[in-house]
Amino acid sequence: MEQNEQPVFGIEKLYVRDLSLEVPNAPEVFLEQEAPQVTVQLNSTGRGVGDGVFEVVLTVTVTAAVAEKTVFLVEVAQAGVFRIQNVPEDQLEPLIAIACPNVLFPYARETVSDAVTRAGFQAILLQPVNFEAMYVQRLQEMQAAAEAPIQ
Secondary structure (H helix, E strand, O other): OOOOOOOEEEEEEEEEEEEEEEOOOOOHHHHOOOOOEEEEEEEEEEEEEEOOEEEEEEEEEEEEEEOOEEEEEEEEEEEEEEEEEOOOHHHHHHHHHHHHHHHHHHHHHHHHHHHHHHOOOOOOOOOOOOHHHHHHHHHHHHHHHHHOOOO
């Protein structure tokens, strides 16, 4: 009997792997009149955990600061277990680096917003992210680094 060779991409489990919230300058920070500068950093990693099963972790770090004073810092590691089978090897990395973070991002955005609200601040609404562009940029940077002369 022949096995079904159709490509498989499925979500097995979505979960918050790590959540950190800091409000180091409370309660004085709540008296600030100036709007904080908000920075967002994203990182995703993937690893095989079984035959055709991968864990992908999207880490979102949001820092809000006024001058040199941190208002709040929230970091969410939103993870998922994905079943990826019968996919050509050259398409596996883009799936893990683009498709999986696209699935995870809305959950991470909700967790960030909820944590910031619970800390007593106005909700942060993270803008959509183009994970494909981030992936292509990372590939270009790696290629440029490989071609750079060794000094």
